[in-house]
Amino acid sequence: MLNKRYPYYLANKPVAANTDLEVLDKYSGKRATRVAFADAATVRKAIVAAYKAREAMAAFTPDARRDVLEHCVRRFTERQEELALALCIEAGKPIKDARGEVTRLIDTFRIAAGEATRIDGEIIELQISKRTRGYRGMVKRVPIGACAFITPFNFPLNLVAHKVAPALAAGCPFVLKPAERTPIGALIIGEVLAETDLPKGAFSILPCSNEDAGLLVEDERIALLSFTGGLIGWDLKARAGRKKVTLELGGNAACIIDADPGAPLDHVVERLVFGAYYQSGQSCISVQRIYAHADIYDKLRKKLKAAVGKLRMGDPRDENVFIGPVIDEASARRIEQWIADAVKGGAKQIAGGKRAGNMLPAALLENVPRTCDLYRKEAFGPVATLEAFDDFDDVIARANDSDFGLQAGVFTGNLTHAMRAWDRLDVGGVIVGDVPSFRVDNMPYGGVKHSGLGREGVRYAIEDMTEQRLLVIRDSA
Secondary structure, eight states: OOOSEEOEEETTEEEOOSOEEEEEOTTTOSEEEEEEOOOHHHHHHHHHHHHHTHHHHHHSOHHHHHHHHHHHHHHHHHTHHHHHHHHHHHHOOOHHHHHHHHHHHHHHHHHHHHHTTOOOOEEEOOOSSGGGTTEEEEEEEEEOOOEEEEOOSSSTTHHHHHHHHHHHHHTOOEEEEOOTTSOHHHHHHHHHHTTSOOOTTSEEEOOOOHHHHHHHHHOTTOOEEEEESSTTHHHHHHHSTTSEEEEEOOOOEEEEEOSSOSSOHHHHHHHHHHHHHGGGGOSTTOEEEEEEEHHHHHHHHHHHHHHHHTOOBSOTTSTTOOBOOOSOHHHHHHHHHHHHHHHHTTOEEEEOOOOBTTBOOOEEEESOOTTSHHHHSOOOSSEEEEEEESOHHHHHHHHHOSSEESEEEEEOSOHHHHHHHHHHOOSSEEEETSOTTOOOTTSOBOOEETTEESOBSHHHHHHHTEEEEEEEEEOOO
C-alpha cells in the first residue's frame, strides 16, 4: 500500500515533478510514500488555468456537473478500503474512524450531486407602486469564478470534499492545496476527477509550501478563498484583497450535562468519550470542556474516569484501537505541557498517562484554572476538562467565556433549558441531546468569534461559491 509515487494534478493532468515531498506513516514514523511537490511557478500556472476555465465551467451544464459528482461517488465506493488505509497511514487515524471518514466523503459528493441541479433563483415582485407597474424581476445564481482551497491534516478526505464537491456542483474551477503532512487522499480524489470530462483547467491539486500557497491568497484572479486550519486564517483574510473569504479556524467546544440529562448517564458518558477522544481529539468540534451539574457530577465523574481508562491506544491499523498517534511529536509535547501546566496551576488529573513519541494516552482533568492554555485555547488532542455547575444561566456564561464559538453540546431533559441554550450560546451550532462533535454533511457548519466566518455544508458552501444576478424586464405595453 502507498508503494507508488503520487503525481500532483495541474489543469486536470497528472504531473510527476522533479521535487518530492515525503509522507510519513504517523504511527511508525517511517516513510510511507512520496508525492510530487509543486513550486511557485506551478501554482501560478494553476491559477491561470483555473481563471481561463471560468467560462467553460459556467457553461458545463448542471446535469453534466451532477454526472461528474456521481462518477466520483461510484469510484470512491469502489476504492473505499484503499482510501481508508491511506488515511490510516498518512493521518494515523484508527482504521474504523478512517472508514467512517470515507463514508462521509462519499456522502458529501452524493449530496453535491443532488444539489447540482437545484441551484435555483427566485421571482421578485417588483410591482409595489404605480412607478414600478409593468416590471418583472428574477434572480439566478451564477458561479463566482476561480476558487482557492487550503485544507488541514485532520480530515484529509472530508474537509477536501466540503470544498471540492460544492465547487463542482456550482461550476467553479479550483486550485487546492492539501496539507503537506496528509496529501494522499486529495491526490486520490484528483485521480478520480481526472477520469471525467471536466473542462480543461477545472481543477488543480498541488501539494506545495505554505509560502507558495500565498499566491492563492493574494492573486486577484482568484474570486474566493476557502481556508480550514488555525488562527493564521485571519492573516490570510487580511492579505486576500477583494476576494470573498470563508474561514473555519477551530474551536474549544463545551458540552453541558444538566441535572436531568434527558438520557441515561451511561449513554451520556459514551458520547462524551467519543466526542473528546475520537481520532485522538484532533477535531475542531472535539469535546474539550465538560460542565456537569452538581447533582450528577460525582456519578458522571466516576463513570467517565472508568470509560477513559479503558480506551485502547496503539497501531491505528488494529481494529480494536481507539486512540492512535497525534499528527507529530511536537503536537504531543505541546499537549503534554499544557496538561502539566494545568496540574501545576491546581487542576487534578483524573485519567491519563505518559507520552511516548507522538502517542499520548487519553487524559481527563478537573477544575482546570480558567487562565490555563488547556482551558482557553484549542487543545487538538486527546484531553478534556471537567467541572461542576449549579445554575444553568451561569454555565452558559462559562461556556461563552471563550474566544472560540464553533459548536456546543447540551444534554438536558428540560425544553426551556434547551431553547435557552440555543438562544444564548455564542456558537455556530447548538447540539441538544448529543456532543458538539456531531456533524452531518448537509447541515450548515461554521463558527463565530475566532472560529471563523461563513458556513460549509454543501448547499451553504454553494451559496458562497455563487453570485446573485438580477434580471429586470419591463413590459413593452
